[in-house]
Amino acid sequence: EIYHNYFFDEPAFNTHDGGYVPLEVADAPEKPLAIPALLKPDKETDTDIWYTVTAQAGETQILPGQKTKTWGYNATILGQTIVYPVGKHIHVALENHLSELTTFHWHGLIVSGPYVDGGCHAPVYPGETKHIDFTLDQPAATTWLHAHPCPSTAEQVWHGLATLVLVKDDHINSLPLPHNYGVDDIPLVLQDRRFHENNQLDYHADYDPDGVQGPTAMINGTVNPVFDVTTQKIRLRILDGANRREWRLHFSDDLKFAQVGGDSSLLPEPVYLDHLMLTCAERAEIVVDFAGYHDGQTVTLFTDDTPIVKFRIHQFAPDNTALPDHLLTIDKPKVDPKTPIRKIVMSGMDESVMMDNKKFSMQRIDATQPVGQAQYWDITNANSPESGMVHPFHVHGTEFLVISRNGQAPYPNEHGFKDTVGVNPGETVRILVRFDLPGVYMYHCHIIEHEDGGMMAQIQTYYPDKPMPKYKLMDMDTL
Ligand code: C2O
Ligand code: CU
Ligand code: CU
Numbered sequence: 001e002i003y004h005n006y007f008f009d010e011p012a013f014n015t016h017d018g019g020y021v022p023l024e025v026a027d028a029p030e031k032p033l034a035i036p037a038l039l040k041p042d043k044e045t046d047t048d049i050w051y052t053v054t055a056q057a058g059e060t061q062i063l064p065g066q067k068t069k070t071w072g073y074n075a076t077i078l079g080q081t082i083v084y085p086v087g088k089h090i091h092v093a094l095e096n097h098l099s100e101l102t103t104f105h106w107h108g109l110i111v112s113g114p115y116v117d118g119g120c121h122a123p124v125y126p127g128e129t130k131h132i133d134f135t136l137d138q139p140a141a142t143t144w145l146h147a148h149p150c151p152s153t154a155e156q157v158w159h160g161l162a163t164l165v166l167v168k169d170d171h172i173n174s175l176p177l178p179h180n181y182g183v184d185d186i187p188l189v190l191q192d193r194r195f196h197e198n199n200q201l202d203y204h205a206d207y208d209p210d211g212v213q214g215p216t217a218m219i220n221g222t223v224n225p226v227f228d229v230t231t232q233k234i235r236l237r238i239l240d241g242a243n244r245r246e247w248r249l250h251f252s253d254d255l256k257f258a259q260v261g262g263d264s265s266l267l268p269e270p271v272y273l274d275h276l277m278l279t280c281a282e283r284a285e286i287v288v289d290f291a292g293y294h295d296g297q298t299v300t301l302f303t304d305d306t307p308i309v310k311f312r313i314h315q316f317a318p319d320n321t322a323l324p325d326h327l328l329t330i331d332k333p334k335v336d337p338k339t340p341i342r343k344i345v346m347s348g349m350d351e352s353v354m355m356d357n358k359k360f361s362m363q364r365i366d367a368t369q370p371v372g373q374a375q376y377w378d379i380t381n382a383n384s385p386e387s388g389m390v391h392p393f394h395v396h397g398t399e400f401l402v403i404s405r406n407g408q409a410p411y412p413n414e415h416g417f418k419d420t421v422g423v424n425p426g427e428t429v430r431i432l433v434r435f436d437l438p439g440v441y442m443y444h445c446h447i448i449e450h451e452d453g454g455m456m457a458q459i460q461t462y463y464p465d466k467p468m469p470k471y472k473l474m475d476m477d478t479l
Contacts, residue, residue: 001272002256002272002273002274003271003272003273003274003275003412003413004254004273004274004275005275006248006275006276006277007277007411007412007413008246008277008279008390008422008424009385009390009424009425009427011385011386011387011425012383012385012388012389012390012424012425013246013248013390014244014245014246014389014390015304016387017210017389019208019210019213020213021192021194021213021214021215022215022306023192023215023216023217023303023304023306023308024215024216024306025224025306025307026063026216026223026224028063028064028223028224029064029224030224030225030226030310031222031223031224031225031226032222032225032226032227032228033186033219033220033222033225033226033227033309034220034221034222034225035181035182035186035187035220036075036078036079036080036081036163036164036187036220037075037080037081038080038081038082038083038181039051039053039074039079039080039081039082039083042093047088047089048088048089048090048091049084049085049088049089049090049091050091050092050093051082051090051091051092051093052074052092052093052095053073053074053079053082053092053093053094053095053104053145054073054074054095054096054097055071055072055073055094055095055096055097055098055102055104055124055147055161056071056072056073056074056075056076056097056098057069057070057071057076057097057098057099058070058071058072058075058076058077059076060072060076060077060160060221062077062195062199062218062221062222062223063195063199063223065198065199066198066199066200067199068195068199068200068201069159069200069201070159070160070201070221071098071156071159071160071161072160072161072163073145073161073163075163076160077160077221078160078162078163078189078220078221078241079145079161079162079163079164080163081163081164081165081166081181081187082145082163082164082165082166083165083166083168084109084136084165084166084167084168085136085168085169086136086137086138086139086140086167086168086169086170087135087136087137087169088135089133089134089135090133090134090135090136091131091132091133092104092131092132092133093129093130093131094118094124094129094130094131094132095124095128095129096124096125096126096127096128096129097126097127098126099126100126100152101123101124101125101126101149102123102124102147102149102156102161103118103119103120103122103123103124103147103148103149104118104122104124104145104147104148105117105118105119105122105145105146105147105148105396106118106143106145106165107143107144107145107146107281107394107396107419108141108142108143108144108165108167108263108264108283108399108419109134109136109138109143109165109167110136110137110138110397110398110399110436110437111132111134111136111397111437112134112397112437112438112439113396113397113437113439113440113441113442113461114439114440114441114442114458114471114473115132116132116133116134117396117397117439117441118132118145118148119148119396119440119441119442120148120149120150120153120362120442120474121362121440121471121472121473121474123149123474136167137436138167138264138265138399138417139167139169139171139172139264139265139266139328139399139417140166140167140168140169140171140172140173140265140266141166141167141261141263141264141265141266141283141399141417142164142165142166142167142187142237142239142261142263142283142285143164143165143166143167143263143264143283143419144162144163144164144165144239144241144281144283145162145163145164145165146161146162146163146241147161147162148442150360150362150452150456150474151452151453152452153448153451153452154203154211154212154243154448154449154451154452155203157241157243157448158193158201158203158212158243159201159203160221162189162191162241163189164187164189164237164239166237171328172266175266175324175327176321176322176323176324177235177260177287177323178231178233178234178235178287179235180231183230183231184230184231184233184234184235185234185235185237186227186234186235186236186237187220187236187237187239188219188220188236188237188238188239188309189219189220189221189239189241190217190219190238190239190240190241190242190245190247190278190303190308191217191218191219191241191242191245192213192214192215192216192217192218192242192245193214193216193218194206194213194214194215194216195214195216207449208244208449209350209351209353209449209450209453210244210349210350210389210447210449210450211243211244211245211280211447211448211449211450212243212244212448212449213242213243213244213245217303217306217308219308219309225308225309225310226309226310226311226312227309227310227311227312228312228314229290229299229311229312229313229314229316230314230315230316231316231317231319232289232290232291232316232317232318232319233287233288233289233290233319233321234287234288234290234311235260235285235286235287235288236285236286236287236288237261237283237285238278238283238284238285238286239281239282239283240278240279240280240281240282240283241281242280243280243447243448243449244280244447244448244449245280246277246278246279246280246390246422247277247278247303248275248276248277248303248304249275249276249277249278249301249302249303250274250275250276250301250302251274251288251299251300251301251302252298252299252300252302253299254274255274255288255292255299256272256273256274257272257273257274257276257286257287257288257289258270258271258272258273258286258287258289258323259271259272259273259276259284259285259286259413260285260286260287260323260327261283261284261285261327261416262282262283262284262285262413262414262415262416262417262418263281263282263283263399263416263417263418263419263420264399264416264417264418264419265328265330265399265416265417266285266327266328266416267327267328267413267415267416268326268327268328268329268330268415268416269325269326269327270287270323270324270325270327271412271413273286273413276413277422279390279392279420279422279446280392280420280446280447280448281392281394281419281420281446282392282418282420282421282422284413287323288311290311290313290316291318293313294313294315295313295314295315296313297313298310298311298312298313299311299313328416330401330415330416330417332401332432333374333401333432333434334374335374335375335376335432336373336374339373339374339375339376340375341375341376341377341378341430342367342369342375342376342377342378342433343377343378343380344356344377344378344379344380344393344443344457345357345379345380345382346379346380346381346382346383346391346393346423346445346455347381347382347383348382348383348455349383349388349389351453353445353450353453353454353455354454354455355443355444355445355454355455355456355457356457358454358457359453359454360444360451360454360455360456360457360458362473362474362475363473363475364458365440365458365459365460366457366458366459367457367458367459367460368459368460368461368462368468369433369435369459369460369461369462370461370462370463370464371435371436371437371438371461371462371463371464372434372435372436373434373464374432374433374434375432375433375434376403376430376431376432376433377400377430377431377432377433378428378429378430379393379421379423379428379429379430379431380423380427380428381423381424381425381426381427381428382425382426383425383426384425384426385424385425385426387425388425388426389425389447390422390423390424390425391422391423391445391447391450391455392420392421392422392423392445392446392447393420393421393422393423393429393443393444393445393446394419394420394443394444394445394446395419395433395441395442395443396419396441396442396443397435397437397439397441397461398419398433398434398435398436398441399417399418399419400417400418400419400421400431400432400433400434401415401417401418401431401432402414402415402418402421402429402430402431403430403431403432404429404430405424405427405428405429405430406427406428410429418431420446435461437461438461438462438463438469439460439461439471440458440459440460440461440471440473441458441459441461442456442457442458443456443457443458443459444456444457
């Protein structure tokens, strides 16, 4: 079976927003798609691995003419790609070379909150280096690192502070999937920007409380990118890294592809599609087979009607490896029927966005949940189905399963573990959430301006048989 639709509610697409900024193809030459370098560990042993991640400012040649002032991790924009092997003890030095406070949030990693998680309670001040360490026990996935200082997450991400973090384990390494990074295993960070005078970004000029957008698609920091295909099959690790934009992806000729992974894990089995919509912070790993194409042809990836990446086909060796029918066994945590269902409501648009009728407060713990206990969370988007928007709901420090949408089956490509789920206006999405580590974790809409605007709350998880620890929570008002 091949699915041909985007699943989400069409009236809620961002194209219907008053403030929608349509994409335009930039008046700039085509450029090879930037493939971020893999970050080299400082040191590695059989049991441990050490990295240094530096947030830094720089200049990037994005458009012809003047370079753009940008920020990145170990790079001038976005960042080097970090690879974390499951099971090893990971040590990371977090260096802030910027002139303002930032945080290093591991979106999609199951690490303790609030400090290692790197949400707003984990500041690294200019010139400072902090050290964190953790061991991952989660399935292989495409996750990411981004800045998360409240309330300037959106602005820092707009400057470039976002990079991919690939979690790898023995299981994924053993599967017949394209694994050759930069050759047939390709990251695609989808973003949009507006370039002002002298090719500079101007976040404040572009500010929109419903999410900042720009007319120029920027993929891995490249405008008008071309990728040279030298293998029959490629795996794309796609991240919606935009502040607000949804991407409705499809290839020329409606070329079908197999989605093999979602946010936090592989899917149980490949799902065949020719259209795919991603909301902010969602990831999809897809495998594209160019069997029907030959040297000299081009396949284009579009969002709506705008071309965003060109794939230039070169000669390749035939590759008949079939995708496995089964990719991952999902162990669904059991919910005790006596456990109450947690109800969460995202409401409002623009400045009036709220989570459970409240604006975020850094010093207020909004909810608690015992470590190890599986709970259903019913996430409601209270916007009106006629004029509301999709709010992508994200939880830190866990991976959840999507159980239902308004009581119906979830979309066919959301059966893996996820950390972000798009909730249509008027819809209630039931998710199954379990935390494995104690701490304080944020949950919020991942339209980043909504998060900064207060559509966010925090939960404290605790060992039921131990006293509740008290965490030091940041208070931006006293800074
Ligand atoms: Cu992508 Cu609160 O995070
Ligand atoms: Cu996160
Ligand atoms: Cu939102």
